[in-house]
Amino acid sequence: MGRSVAIMGTGQTQHGKRFDVSYPELVKEAVQRALADAGLSPEDIDGVVAGTMPSMMEGVALNHLYLADAMQVVGKPLLKTETCGSTGMSVAHTAFYWVASGMADVVLAVGYEKMYEGDSQATMTTVADPWIQRSFVAGAPGIFAMQSNMWIDRYHIPEDRLREAAAVISQRNHDDAFDNPFAHIKVRVSLDEIMNARIITYPIRRWDVCPNSDGACAVIFMSESRAQQMGRPAAWIKGVGYRGDESYLGDSDKVRWNTAIDAAKEVYQQAGIINPRRELDVAEVYNPFTFMEMLLYECFGFCDFGEAYDLVLQGTFSRGGDLPCDPSGGVLCTNPIGATGLIRVAEAAMQVTGKAGTHQIDGARLALAHAMGGVSQFNGLMILGSDR
Amino acid sequence: MAKEYRTLHTTVDLPYELAFGATLTRFFDGLSEEKILGTRCPKCGRVLVPARSFCPRCFIDLDQWVEVGQMGTVETWSLVSYRYFGMAKTPPYITALIRLDGADVSLTHLVGGIDLSSLEMVRTHLSIGTRVKAVWAKEKPGSIFDIEYFVPVEADSH
Numbered sequence: 001m002g003r004s005v006a007i008m009g010t011g012q013t014q015h016g017k018r019f020d021v022s023y024p025e026l027v028k029e030a031v032q033r034a035l036a037d038a039g040l041s042p043e044d045i046d047g048v049v050a051g052t053m054p055s056m057m058e059g060v061a062l063n064h065l066y067l068a069d070a071m072q073v074v075g076k077p078l079l080k081t082e083t084c085g086s087t088g089m090s091v092a093h094t095a096f097y098w099v100a101s102g103m104a105d106v107v108l109a110v111g112y113e114k115m116y117e118g119d120s121q122a123t124m125t126t127v128a129d130p131w132i133q134r135s136f137v138a139g140a141p142g143i144f145a146m147q148s149n150m151w152i153d154r155y156h157i158p159e160d161r162l163r164e165a166a167a168v169i170s171q172r173n174h175d176d177a178f179d180n181p182f183a184h185i186k187v188r189v190s191l192d193e194i195m196n197a198r199i200i201t202y203p204i205r206r207w208d209v210c211p212n213s214d215g216a217c218a219v220i221f222m223s224e225s226r227a228q229q230m231g232r233p234a235a236w237i238k239g240v241g242y243r244g245d246e247s248y249l250g251d252s253d254k255v256r257w258n259t260a261i262d263a264a265k266e267v268y269q270q271a272g273i274i275n276p277r278r279e280l281d282v283a284e285v286y287n288p289f290t291f292m293e294m295l296l297y298e299c300f301g302f303c304d305f306g307e308a309y310d311l312v313l314q315g316t317f318s319r320g321g322d323l324p325c326d327p328s329g330g331v332l333c334t335n336p337i338g339a340t341g342l343i344r345v346a347e348a349a350m351q352v353t354g355k356a357g358t359h360q361i362d363g364a365r366l367a368l369a370h371a372m373g374g375v376s377q378f379n380g381l382m383i384l385g386s387d388r
Numbered sequence: 389m390a391k392e393y394r395t396l397h398t399t400v401d402l403p404y405e406l407a408f409g410a411t412l413t414r415f416f417d418g419l420s421e422e423k424i425l426g427t428r429c430p431k432c433g434r435v436l437v438p439a440r441s442f443c444p445r446c447f448i449d450l451d452q453w454v455e456v457g458q459m460g461t462v463e464t465w466s467l468v469s470y471r472y473f474g475m476a477k478t479p480p481y482i483t484a485l486i487r488l489d490g491a492d493v494s495l496t497h498l499v500g501g502i503d504l505s506s507l508e509m510v511r512t513h514l515s516i517g518t519r520v521k522a523v524w525a526k527e528k529p530g531s532i533f534d535i536e537y538f539v540p541v542e543a544d545s546h
Contacts, residue, residue, distance in 0.1 A: 019393045020391075059398060059400050119472055122473035130406055132495075132532050135532055137483070153516040201466045201469065202467040250485045250495055
């Protein structure tokens with residue numbers, strides 16, 4: 001694990017359609033808020049890690065040049081780490097490695113996206129190989145619908161109860177978003193509306209899928225010695241786990257999804273977690289699709305395979321249940337992709353430092369953050385705790 | 389945010405010439421001749437389709453060419469009912485993972501030749517495990533659309 005590392009500040013923009021600001025101004029908003037939260041100035045930062053989904057989402061390639069001023073990188077080392085949807089988690093891992101290695105004491109991690117400025121699904125499709133998959137993957141909904149259907153078939157999950165469970169997840173996220181001042185989509189939807197909404201890519205319907213958002217997130221990672229001088233609550237990184245699959249979707253099993261299962265095993269081992277559902281107080285699971293959220297619960301060992309829908313219906317993963325998931329309203333209500341994975345980390349850090357406001361899980365001391373990316377290819381996790 | 393702010397409408401339009409390399413060239417030559425070609429890994433024994441020049445797991449170079457079946461089994465599918473810029477095919481269409489007979493991995497392609505007017509109609513013809521057969525396009529310039537789509541076949545009619 002290297003040196004102990006803590007998160008000492010987080011900043012998020014108001015997420016949504018942000019045509020009131022240019023791209024650099026959006027990023028600046030998150031960076032300023034993270035610095036203010038940590039009580040730091042730009043000169044306190046030793047290095048910056050940044051990332052986005054494909055840069056061409058906003059039509060500016062390698063945008064760390066364009067965003068240099070907003071991230072206050074002049075005179076500092078800058079790294080860019082990108083893994084599609086899991087970019088924000090990869091950015092967080094890179095910042096962690098940098099500080100854990102002893103080569104820096106204070107690192108600023110920044111993730112950003114302005115999805116209203118481009119065509120998100122068309123841009124994402126360019127991530128796939130140009131020969132075969134690009135013509136067929138049908139953006140993120142196409143990929144995750146295929147993966148969900150495989151999972152439903154494998155475990156003979158009853159269709160009517162699963163649809164109800166997906167609706168419970170959707171409604172939970174949409175209701176929770178009202179308690180998150182930064183969340184994008186704030187609407188009340190009934191279970192009936194969710195279950196009978198138009199189909200996007202079967203089985204995914206209108207309210208089973210995340211929005212496109214403009215937004216940015218910044219997080220400050222600090223060495224133990226510097227963190228302890230700050231005299232304020234710290235979110236300590238207890239473990240990091242990350243795994244990738246082959247590039248062709250059809251090359252590996254996406255139900256017993258090894259990248260998710262093994263990344264979770266790695267992070268639990270580092271954090272000393274044996275029973276995640278019992279030991280974790282809260283989880284911020286990367287949940288752009290309701291059905292995938294349930295598949296991930298199973299891959300992360302929150303329950304057995306084929307069991308998640310039943311536990312969702314019992315309220316196990318809602319606030320007040322065994323393991324509340326995505327009390328921020330999750331990706332389902334806010335998805336500026338390059339920032340999304342880092343928002344999961346920021347939210348987990350806010351929870352274990354008691355700074356999550358009206359969506360605070362009482363007494364949360366151990367939290368999981370997750371992101372997935374690629375053409376159903378990557379999974380990254382981080383465990384954060386109140387205690388070093 | 390009552391005020392309307394200015395926006396810039398712009399495009400990025402760049403030309404590319406992408407190299408297939410020898411192995412994908414042979415794979416797409418095969419499609420032009422109505423053959424679906426894979427390569428076998430001598431170490432793990434898997435037949436990989438589309439053909440690969442190296443095994444992604446064993447990381448050894450492959451040169452054993454195998455023609456796989458034109459029939460296969462649907463491993464998963466989705467009815468695509470939304471649009472985005474530059475889509476290769478106009479919705480509604482069915483995207484699928486198909487395990488061709490003789491292959492050990494699944495190919496992404498389309499399922500077609502069935503009534504797509506409603507999900508219910510689709511489901512009378514298609515489910516996971518449905519047997520499908522390649523339907524070749526009239527023009528075969530050597531692209532993945534040399535196979536127009538895979539059509540469901542009755543179990544007793546091959």
